[in-house]
Amino acid sequence: METNNKKKILIVDDNEGLKNVLIDKFNYCGFEAIGAEDGQVGLEKALELHPDIILLDVVMPKMGGMEVLKELRKDGWGKNVKVMILTLVNEPEYMADAVESNILGYFVKTEVNLDKLVDQIKRIFEIKT
Amino acid sequence: MIKIKPYINNTVLSIVIFILLLIAIFLSSGLIQELIKYSLTHYSINPIVFNTYFNSIIIFLVFLSIFISYTIYLSPINFIWFKSKKNDTDNSSILSKEQFKDLYDDAPVPYITLDKDAKIENPNKSALRFFGVKPEEINNKNFFSYLSGEDQKHAEMYFQYYKSHIPINKKEVELVTKSGKSRLVELSIFQMSDFGTFSNTGVAMIYDITEQKLLDKAKTEFVSLASHQLKSPLATTKWLTEMLMSRNLGELSQKQVEYLDKLHIANEDMIELVDLLLNVSRTEMGSLTVDIKETNVEALTESILEELTPLISKKGLNIVKQYNSSLQNIESDPKLLRIVIQNLISNAVKYTPTGGTITITFDEKTNIKQIIVSDTGLGIPKDQQDLVFSKLFRAANIRTSSTSQGTGLGLYLVKSIVASINGNISFVSEENKGSIFTITLNY
Numbered sequence: 001m002e003t004n005n006k007k008k009i010l011i012v013d014d015n016e017g018l019k020n021v022l023i024d025k026f027n028y029c030g031f032e033a034i035g036a037e038d039g040q041v042g043l044e045k046a047l048e049l050h051p052d053i054i055l056l057d058v059v060m061p062k063m064g065g066m067e068v069l070k071e072l073r074k075d076g077w078g079k080n081v082k083v084m085i086l087t088l089v090n091e092p093e094y095m096a097d098a099v100e101s102n103i104l105g106y107f108v109k110t111e112v113n114l115d116k117l118v119d120q121i122k123r124i125f126e127i128k129t
Numbered sequence: 130m131i132k133i134k135p136y137i138n139n140t141v142l143s144i145v146i147f148i149l150l151l152i153a154i155f156l157s158s159g160l161i162q163e164l165i166k167y168s169l170t171h172y173s174i175n176p177i178v179f180n181t182y183f184n185s186i187i188i189f190l191v192f193l194s195i196f197i198s199y200t201i202y203l204s205p206i207n208f209i210w211f212k213s214k215k216n217d218t219d220n221s222s223i224l225s226k227e228q229f230k231d232l233y234d235d236a237p238v239p240y241i242t243l244d245k246d247a248k249i250e251n252p253n254k255s256a257l258r259f260f261g262v263k264p265e266e267i268n269n270k271n272f273f274s275y276l277s278g279e280d281q282k283h284a285e286m287y288f289q290y291y292k293s294h295i296p297i298n299k300k301e302v303e304l305v306t307k308s309g310k311s312r313l314v315e316l317s318i319f320q321m322s323d324f325g326t327f328s329n330t331g332v333a334m335i336y337d338i339t340e341q342k343l344l345d346k347a348k349t350e351f352v353s354l355a356s357h358q359l360k361s362p363l364a365t366t367k368w369l370t371e372m373l374m375s376r377n378l379g380e381l382s383q384k385q386v387e388y389l390d391k392l393h394i395a396n397e398d399m400i401e402l403v404d405l406l407l408n409v410s411r412t413e414m415g416s417l418t419v420d421i422k423e424t425n426v427e428a429l430t431e432s433i434l435e436e437l438t439p440l441i442s443k444k445g446l447n448i449v450k451q452y453n454s455s456l457q458n459i460e461s462d463p464k465l466l467r468i469v470i471q472n473l474i475s476n477a478v479k480y481t482p483t484g485g486t487i488t489i490t491f492d493e494k495t496n497i498k499q500i501i502v503s504d505t506g507l508g509i510p511k512d513q514q515d516l517v518f519s520k521l522f523r524a525a526n527i528r529t530s531s532t533s534q535g536t537g538l539g540l541y542l543v544k545s546i547v548a549s550i551n552g553n554i555s556f557v558s559e560e561n562k563g564s565i566f567t568i569t570l571n572y
Contacts (some may be wrong), residue, residue, distance in 0.1 A: 018364055
């Protein structure tokens with residue numbers, strides 16, 4: 001009954017450990033979490049599964065997060081999809097690029113509290129915590 | 130020792146010019162003319178001949194004086210000519226032509242002489258080594274045809290610059306060598322006028338910066354890579370701990386909560402340390418980028434205080450805010466300024482005993498903005514105050530205190546960053562009374 005209402009969240013991160021923590025956390029918190037191990041797979045899954053929100057890493061093999069974001073914005077569905085950058089790279093040039101691509105936020109992983117992150121995303125979808 | 134001497138005796142020349150002009154004036158006066166005519170008649174020479182050429186002689190003498198004055202004093206071309214003439218005859222203290230040629234040929238910097246059409250005429254040994262060629266392989270080729278990569282497209286533009294006598298000064302360009310490899314160089318071309326023919330020649334100087342650029346790139350990449358590799362496991366540990374602490378995997382015993390809490394704190398300290406080390410590396414390697422934009426110092430400070438709230442509450446510290454609204458919108462680098470203020474407030478929190486007071490003041494006096502962080506903490510002993518901003522310095526009184534958590538890198542980093550954003554940092558401190566750190570912006 002409840003699976004239909006679950007928000008679909010795509011987590012694109014080449015770091016297996018970090019990706020799995022995020023998938024587990026969001027699954028526990030009532031989301032349907034899907035993982036992608038690099039930018040290319042992430043872009044394919046996004047265009048195929050049309051998730052409600054994408055958490056995107058920046059430095060990844062095959063295709064970087066900024067490139068994925070650029071490609072998404074070219075797509076009819078992708079141009080409006082909610083994207084949040086979650087990275088270890090705290091560089092102003094990436095931040096400026098990301099902000100121009102209309103994203104929900106640019107966060108450095110080591111500064112993000114997992115519960116606060118979940119709360120923030122729940123607020124976006126107006127899900128009661 | 131080689132001395133550059135004045136190349137000509139100015140006094141002698143001035144006298145010569147003066148005498149020439151004097152003769153011209155003398156000749157032009159009526160009395161002298163009559164005397165000369167009388168003398169010529171006396172020797173049976175027709176004075177009409179004299180009359181015909183008389184004015185021409187005067188004009189010639191005046192022009193001769195002007196020409197000598199111009200060549201000696203004013204013309205840069207002949208300045209060089211006279212100088213070299215003088216040098217040829219005086220070997221004792223000035224570089225001879227041979228010495229100059231040796232200097233040119235054996236200089237470690239590649240020099241290439243170009244003709245008026247930018248054709249290579251005389252590359253020195255370093256230039257031949259740089260291009261990996263023999264003289265005959267490079268002579269008479271257009272210098273700008275060696276531009277490569279993106280710069281190849283601008284070859285014509287550079288050539289026109291050269292033809293128009295526009296100097297090229299330390300321009301970063303790519304040049305291709307015989308092996309086909311491109312080298313990044315700083316190119317300077319200055320022009321010289323050749324006396325006699327008045328045709329222009331140029332000298333190109335090449336400073337190879339390929340290795341230097343690669344090193345700079347490697348430094349920046351190292352910091353990025355280190356940042357990524359070191360922070361990945363720390364982020365994983367942080368999130369796993371947070372998952373356990375939020376009871377996502379079931380209830381925890383009191384001891385488990387206590388241990389997870391300690392694990393979390395230790396991990397946060399490690400994240401802070403890694404960030405600090407990476408920032409120190411960035412400043413030391415010169416790869417710290419300064420991005421000046423609109424900065425709200427008040428908002429920055431408030432977010433730092435929010436982060437430090439758990440520790441401030443735990444120690445029961447009073448925070449006094451004396452904000453000035455002029456610091457709500459300043460031109461600075463918010464990311465770097467945040468590191469500076471964060472370090473100062475964090476130090477004040479760490480080294481102020483329970484119940485103490487921390488005062489944060491924003492001040493503006495005649496367009497000079499100041500951020501002042503003062504505390505009622507341990508203070509810095511007088512005899513160690515000179516070392517406060519040096520790397521790995523930790524004051525004796527904090528090393529022995531139980532609150533000892535510092536790395537000795539914080540204030541070192543703060544000083545480097547403040548300098549990079551055109552600021553200045555100063556402090557006054559008294560042991561067991563407290564410290565006042567003042568950041569002055571737009572110093």
